[in-house]
Amino acid sequence: MFTFGKSRRMTSAVSGAVVTAIAAAVLPASAAQAQARPSVPARYAQQHLDWQQCGKDSPLECATMAVPRDWHDPDAGPDLTIAVSRHRASDPAKRRGVLMMAAGGPGGSGLQRPQWLAGGSAAVDAAYDVVSFDQRGVGNSTRAVCESDAEFADFTAGDFRDRSPAAVQRVVDRSRAFVEHCKSRSGDLLPYLTTEQTVRDMDLFRSLLGEKKISYYGASYATMVGAYYATLFPQRVERAVLDSNIAFDGSWGSFMTGQPKSFQRRFEQDFLPWLAQYDGVYHYGRTAAEAKAKWERQRSALRAHPVKAGDTVIGPNQLDNGTLQAIYSAGKGFGPLAGALAALDHWDTADAREKTLAAQVFGSYSGPGFFAEYFSVTCNDTRWDRNMDHWIERSAKDTVDLPLVGARELAFSAVCAAWPTSKAPRVKVTGAGLPTTLMVNSVHDPATYYEAAVRAHRALRGSRLVTVTGDGDHGQFETGNACVDGIVNAYLVGGTAPERDLTCAGKPLPVPEGASPAAK
16 A cells, blocks of 8 residues: 555457446445446447557557446446556466456556566466556556646645644645545546446456456555455456455555554664664664654754755655655665665765665655545545544644654545545455455555454455564565465465465565674
8 A cells, every 4th residue: 555655469359248247245335235236338348458569678468448437337428448468478388367466556557567476476477367457547547637746746745743733724725625626637537436446347357358267466455456356256256365455344544544553663663673783884873762863853854954855855754755665665675765864864975876865765756646546546435534623633643653654644634534425335345255365464564554454354254364474564475585475376376275374484684785794
């Protein structure tokens, strides 16, 4: 799940005038009677995917398909375009089917993901056509438009920790302005940017590929996509891996209120001790407490006097954002974050390389296109508490106790509190009718925290959870953990599902260049 950044010529037709889509456990938002089953009109079911190379030297093929704006009323408005991609199995003799992926976020692009997944596992590469897509509202699919880059820059400006009445009102007003811009520029599309609509797009994609069943891999928000797909179309699922899990047993609001605690835990219990361990390299404090105190002093200094690296202005919100992005992955993020913090500590004498690194770490916000999708999905999928007094009070407490992410809680919740009331049906994930589903989660994952994964595991009956201990990386498959890779490959390729929940030890934390032997 996203938290201000980040975040990686077959032609077939389906015969028959209408292919009926099977719905299961779909409840209206009012939690009343289950809705009627939507069907697939022939104009969609009989499309042909015209596969072409995605680009020069690309290993992927790309195509597009048309989908109804609203699967529950296909004639309600103009069709949407969904961009899809495919990486063919490298060994036709070993090919066993299609492995579908979705992107995280919500708001990420899925088109390039098949080459990454296939490239990380020779066994998966040989056995599957790996396919993905840009979710409705994103990338090369029909996109939602809310704000320009210049307009959205104001959303991230200032200091989210400022709790003065004027600052709180400014945050609320800015969030409401974002909603008004979305309504004025994409109001006829926003109601249909939901996970439930997306998984119906996925099942059309499956049918156009000529496959009776698919396997699935999804990480982060894509775990929710996979869980919804498996709930609505259990008879179409052969195997499914859900890596780093959203709490798809409840609401987006309840899940997101747990993130301030999990990001603070990752920061204080994993990153800061690691940073202190290598004080000889970074000179940032010999204990976690010293390192945290210096980080807080830097943040205060940036509030009073932001610094500039090229075109990047680094203020307190940028420090928060760069920090929380970096702690998604210890191997990829700890070192660059530590180097950037060290550069800030001697900014007046920092060289060009150090300032470039700081700009990269602290200047990489996702843009308004990402957030148009992000807020559409999170505000539409499940009910949201619209009581702003509640959010102002809660965010004030989280800003004090869990500030790394708690400080921006008001800005995000105020968007959904002002979002148009959604009519999206509620999907209750149960696991009914499914084969064994494999779930993976690290215990200190900051974004998709372990407590949420356990709740999701309990909701998805018959699933198996692989717990990665001593680790907090977000996304575990194909990141260098041989235990996790072995279990997932055996399941996807060999069909071997664990008989019980399992545990894998986490990867060692990185050792920075120049570290003394005693510190390693």
